[in-house]
Amino acid sequence: MDSPLDRVLPQFAHSEVHAVDVSASPERVWAALHEVTVAEMPVTRVLTLLRGLGSRGAQRPILQAFTARGFTVVIDEEPRALAVVAAGQPWHPRGGATVAVADVEAVTAFAQPGYVLMALSFGLESLGGHAAGRTRLTTETRVHPTDPAAARKFRRYWWAIRAGSGLIRHDLLRAVRRRAEQAATTT
Numbered sequence: 001m002d003s004p005l006d007r008v009l010p011q012f013a014h015s016e017v018h019a020v021d022v023s024a025s026p027e028r029v030w031a032a033l034h035e036v037t038v039a040e041m042p043v044t045r046v047l048t049l050l051r052g053l054g055s056r057g058a059q060r061p062i063l064q065a066f067t068a069r070g071f072t073v074v075i076d077e078e079p080r081a082l083a084v085v086a087a088g089q090p091w092h093p094r095g096g097a098t099v100a101v102a103d104v105e106a107v108t109a110f111a112q113p114g115y116v117l118m119a120l121s122f123g124l125e126s127l128g129g130h131a132a133g134r135t136r137l138t139t140e141t142r143v144h145p146t147d148p149a150a151a152r153k154f155r156r157y158w159w160a161i162r163a164g165s166g167l168i169r170h171d172l173l174r175a176v177r178r179r180a181e182q183a184a185t186t187t
Contacts, residue, residue, distance in 0.1 A: 004122075005083060013144050020173040022134065022177045028183050037062060040175040041168075041174075063082075081123050113146055113149070117145075118143050119143075123137075123139075125138070133184075
């Protein structure tokens with residue numbers, strides 16, 4: 001399966017990919033992805049509290065939390081692919097400045113020094129299987145700096161948070177799987 005981020009941020013300095021198989025149809029997984037909240041993600045709640053980001057908005061769907069922080073949805077192909085993107089300085093306390101990037105063309109054009117382009121995608125692949133369906137949900141994160149200074153700052157930051165970032169992605173995938181599988185068994 002091709003990554004949605006191949007169309008958004010084909011060149012990148014850092015990336016991570018995580019996936020989970022879900023016993024539910026792509027439509028149910030898509031709905032769960034749009035409904036899941038930080039309150040359903042225990043590891044994420046702890047890590048955001050440790051970083052000093054608090055628990056405000058824990059009841060808000062996670063995708064709304066991304067857009068509230070300045071991310072823009074640049075791919076929305078229900079129920080196959082979703083991608084969000086922003087330019088930011090995440091190495092600063094509380095996440096630093098975030099600049100909204102309007103669309104895929106703006107990602108390509110963004111060159112303001114001192115930032116990294118940050119893209120996150122979700123890809124859903126039908127695996128067929130039993131009556132409720134099976135879906136592979138994959139999330140990918142890609143980051144690309146705009147200049148050497150941002151590259152150095154982000155590299156140090158990535159070294160410090162990469163393990164936590166992976167835990168958050170796994171936490172998110174598990175929460176989506178729980179929600180989608182529960183919906184599949186109640187209907």
